[in-house]
Amino acid sequence: MIQKLRNLIGLAIVSALLASCGGSADQSPVFHSETNPELLSEWHMLSVKDKTLQLGERVTPYDLNTPLFSDYAHKLRTIWMPEGKAANYDANDAFDFPVGTVITKTFYYQVPVGSSAKDGSVLRNADNTSQLLNAGFELPSVRLVETRILVNRATGWVALPYVWNEEQTDAVLKRTGDIKNLKLVDEKNQKKLFSYVVPNTNQCAGCHATNSVTRKIQPIGLKARHLNKIYTYKDRAENQLVRWQASGFLHGVPESSRVPRNALWNDTNVALDQRARSYLDINCSHCHNRNGAASTSGLLLELDSPNGLSLGVCKLPIAAGTGTGDRKFGIVPGKPDESIFTYRIASTNPEEMMPELGRSVSHDEGVALIRQWIAEMRGACP
Incomplete structure (x- = not known):
């Protein structure tokens, strides 16, 4: 009986630690080394539970100083690496990430009060992803459009586009891309029809193959100058590179004065x-x-x-x-x-x-x- 009680206490402590990091004890991320799952949920990086979007264990959100513009879409960016693995710092280029790294970027919009995801109306407002995430990321207030995955396999990086279903319960792999007809609503409540284009796998390579000779896909935003900023996590606001090094995600970060930083x-x-x-x-x-x-x-x-x-x-x-x-x-x-x-x-x-x-x-x-x-x-x- 005493041993059973100790086990229960141990499980409670682990659950509390996971909760403080934003993860869920029943959602351990999965690195698919060869296969490409049809559903985003099979990666266990993101999941929908009780109409909220939740991150898996040790899945870490991040942001960029100045982001790429994408039709006023907001972006929830995350990174995960297998336990005991870490990236190596680089002052200029994308960090050297280990095999098994999974990066996600979820494109979404907030929706007008009284609207639903199926309505097609989306707000043209400021991106406040960290606040939404820390508050629980309630789906009735947002429309999830797509989640792009970059996974680093033994053969190199692979880009996979997933499109969220109308029920906002999961996203489906769409190699050929997709088009969503939406209505962009500005601060004056004026609406502008536009076609949001989800890129196909070849188009993903069109941007992420930054070297025209090697044509190898690699991350674009995961460079020191883009990541060198304060991010508001659930527990505290902290420089992202400091956080990554402390958590074992990144090695070799120099003194802060030597780290480049892009302006906002x-x-x-x-x-x-x-x-x-x-x-x-x-x-x-x-x-x-x-x-x-x-x-x-x-x-x-x-x-x-x-x-x-x-x-x-x-x-x-x-x-x-x-x-x-x-x-x-x-x-x-x-x-x-x-x-x-x-x-x-x-x-x-x-x-x-x-x-x-x-x-x-x-x-x-x-x-x-x-x-x-x-x-x-x-x-x-x-």
Whole structure:
């Protein structure tokens, strides 16, 4: 009897520890080393229980300083590694993650009061994922659209898109992608119809294969400069990289002063140039980098790319076609209305817009940021 009581007390302690981390004792994540489950729930990274979205054991949420724009969708990002495994820190590139790592990114919207997920109306409001998660992530208040999984197997990274069902109980693997017709509701209650596009597996590779030579898929946002920020966890607010190292998820993090950090694109307390460069870095540099698919264009948009021609200033386009909008240079200092940059990031024409994938509507605030950045540049083109 005494031993039985001790066992019960032990189980209670384990359950309490798991609860404090946001995990559930009956949801141990599963690394599928070869097979691709038809249902998202088979990974046990996320689950729906009592109409709330819950994370599995040791599944850790994270965020980026400046995120990629995706039709105003909010994003719940998580990472999980097998017990005893850890990633290795890198100052510039994506961290070196061990085989067995599973990354998820769930795209969702909050819905207007009185609406349901089936209504199709979704709010164009600020992303407050950490607050929703810490409050229980109640599904009646949100519409889950898709969850993308990146899993690191012995053969390399694999991208898998899962689309949430109308009942909001699970997501189904959709290799060919999907389209959801939604109504974006702004702060004035004005509605705009748009088609949210879930990428197919080949399109996932179009962005995540950041090196045009190797064509290997890898994470985009999991770099020091994107992750170096405070995140509000259930127990406390803490720098993500400090948290990861303390939990055994990451090795080799240097002193904080030596860790790069991207600016928040909408933080007006930060210099305009830093915000604009951070915005271009996360939205464009997966192709526009020294080894990327768009490297032949000569346009390099990583954070450390030098100012001048390679940044697009007074640069003639290469094979842009109608994407120029009859404008001569990528950036004309002081003249956003004469710059190709502002034309392409504002366009929703699939043959002209940049980025080429990942959005169906224009990011009005992002366009305004780049317009202001160009407007305040000094100089002139020949």
